Amino acid sequence: MTALSPSAAPDASAAPVRLRLDVWLDVACPWCVVGELRLARVLRSLPFADQVDLRFRSYQLQPDAPERSQVKQPEYLAGRGMDMARFRAAQQQLVAMGAEHGFHFDQDSAVPSNTRTAHRLIQAAGEAGVQREVVEALFAVxxxxxxDVGDPEVLRTAVTAAGLPADVADRVLADPTAYRDAVADDISHAAQIGVSGVPFTVIDGRYGISGAQSEDMMRDAISTVYAELNPAPRVVPIGGVQTADDTACGPDGCSI
Structure with missing residues (x-):
């Protein structure tokens, strides 16, 4: 961001500087669902929402997960050593948070298959202009x-219903190399900037927000950076600046 000199004022006629938001997430991350729901509500409330460019970035919490899982989420997590009491407590919390936004969590039925193909479809959706719709559809699935997000038919049905053209979905599902590098690049970039968990939001490539933060916190952070990019023009009072001897005329006449 280029700082204005003290004597310069922003050009009021110039187009606003757009704000970039990059959100790293995984389809298998329940807190990413909460974060996305909150962010969507925040963006709807902002007067400059149409000046925000949102991009969802790929991240895999379990890149070694099976392509097709044979168990449900609780059994899978228990097998990886998770405390089930902790899982149940988190589940209740997520159900309550999801309900605030009309989203129903059913982690007992979730199928923990590998999300790699889902991410490749999310990348394609970014190019097609329906990325948010596809992300939300995959969260719901x-x-x-x-x-099972490892099932190509399940994926195809979900993403095409969300607006991804069927021919694009078919191409991605038929070619395991399609958007593979884009997914890998996102994951690599996340490592470079120190992302160790998701959701992780980067505002204007400079400020990071870790986790599913409150709506107030996200709104304040996004608004602050947008204001930095688009400072309000200085307004000189109509009456001007009066000198010590008051040699000016006003509503009460002139001091002569």
Whole structure:
């Protein structure tokens, strides 16, 4: 960001500087669902929402997960050593948070398959201009519907219903190399900037927000950076600046 000199004022006629938001997430991350729901509500409330460029970035919490899982989420997590009491407590919390936004969490039915192909479809959706719709559809498939994101037919049905052209979906599903590098690049970039968990949001490439933060916190952070990029023009009072001897005329006449 280029700082204005003290004597310069922003050009009021110039187009606003757009704000970039990059959100790293995984389809298999319940807190990413909460974070996305909160962010969506925040963006709807902002007067400059149409000046925000949002991009969802790929991240895999379990890159070694099976392509097709044979167990449900609780059994899978228990097998990886998670405390089930902790899982149940988190589940209750997530159900309550999801309900605030009309989203139903059913982690008992979730199928923990590998999300790599889902991410490749999310990358394609970014180019097609329907990325948010596809991300939300995949969240619903995984956490609300208990369907297998490792199943190509499940993926195709979900993403095409969300607006991804069928021919694009078919191409991605038929070619395991399609958007593979884009997914890998996102994951690599996340490592470079120190991302160790998701959701992780980067505002204007400079400020990072870790986790599913409160709506107030996200709104304040996004608004602050947008204001930095688009400082309000200085307004000189109509009456001007009066000198010590008051040699000016006003509503009460002139001092002569």
């Amino acid at each position: 995984y956490f609300a519907d208990g369907r």
